Amino acid sequence: MTGTITGGSSVYGSVLSPGTVGFSNLIANDVVTPASITVNTVGLLSSSHLKAGTHTGIQSVSGTLSGTDAANYSFAGASADYTVAQLALTGAAIAPVTTTYGTTAAAGAVSFTNVFSGDAVSSTASIVNPLTSSSGNLKAGSYSQNAAATLTGNDAGNYSFTGFTTSSANYTVNQLALTGTITGGSSVYG
Numbered sequence: 199m200t201g202t203i204t205g206g207s208s209v210y211g212s213v214l215s216p217g218t219v220g221f222s223n224l225i226a227n228d229v230v231t232p233a234s235i236t237v238n239t240v241g242l243l244s245s246s247h248l249k250a251g252t253h254t255g256i257q258s259v260s261g262t263l264s265g266t267d268a269a270n271y272s273f274a275g276a277s278a279d280y281t282v283a284q285l286a287l288t289g290a291a292i293a294p295v296t297t298t299y300g301t302t303a304a305a306g307a308v309s310f311t312n313v314f315s316g317d318a319v320s321s322t323a324s325i326v327n328p329l330t331s332s333s334g335n336l337k338a339g340s341y342s343q344n345a346a347a348t349l350t351g352n353d354a355g356n357y358s359f360t361g362f363t364t365s366s367a368n369y370t371v372n373q374l375a376l377t378g379t380i381t382g383g384s385s386v387y388g
Contacts, residue, residue: 199223199263199271203235203278206257210250210285210356211314214239217278219259228267233260237280245316250284250356284358288312292323292343294368299338301332305369308345310359318351321359325369338374340367 199221206217216235224230238256239248263271276323289311297303313319326342340350346360 199230199273201259201273201276202340203257203259203276205277206235207238207281207283208230209283210244211247214248214280216257216280224271229265229269230263230268230271231265232273233262233264234319235259242244244353244356245314247314247356248280248282250282252279252281254279256280282356284356285312287319287349287357290321290345290359290362291365292345294370295343296370297336298372298374300333300335300376302336305343313357317353317356319324319349319354319357320351321345321347321349321361326363336371338371341369341371342367343369 200223201219203217203219203220206215208215212316216237219232219235221230221232228335235257236259237248238258242249242253242256243296255277259276261273261275262333263273273286287310289309291309293306293309295303297304308321308323310319323345325336326344328341329337329339331337342364344363345359347359349357349359
């Protein structure tokens with residue numbers, strides 16, 4: 199008996215969904231059922247999840263057959279590829295930042311609500327339309343922040359992200375309170 203495994207895909211982090219076995223030369227009305235399909239994940243895990251991508255030949259079914267007519271057939275087994283789609287990141291946020299004019303502060307940290315524990319994945323934030331003073335310092339005021347669509351980290355390939363800009367200005371540069379003294383001040387009468 200010859201057979202193939204069709205399908206077999208899931209999204210990163212979800213339960214694996216193996217394909218189905220189809221026999222190309224099964225005689226009509228015979229009852230034959232193949233053994234279950236297994237997905238070999240050895241060496242392909244990221245935080246206990248199968249990494250995103252197309253994995254060649256990791257689905258397999260053994261030659262064990264069952265069913266009323268199984269004794270009439272032999273089956274050498276079959277293998278097929280398995281595809282894992284990237285998980286779209288959601289719930290992205292950029293931490294607010296408050297600083298004072300003349301004091302350099304990095305943009306806020308980007309966070310996501312659905313990154314799996316143990317996965318190393320991040321995005322960098324930047325200030326939208328920064329305005330600088332004559333001295334090159336970021337001017338006092340409020341700015342929006344932007345999260346880059348490019349992800350970094352060892353597990354970045356398992357995720358997709360479109361990037362975004364904060365809906366409100368959450369990067370604040372407060373005015374610098376000036377301190378001063380009056381020195382001297384004198385004259386001759388008249």
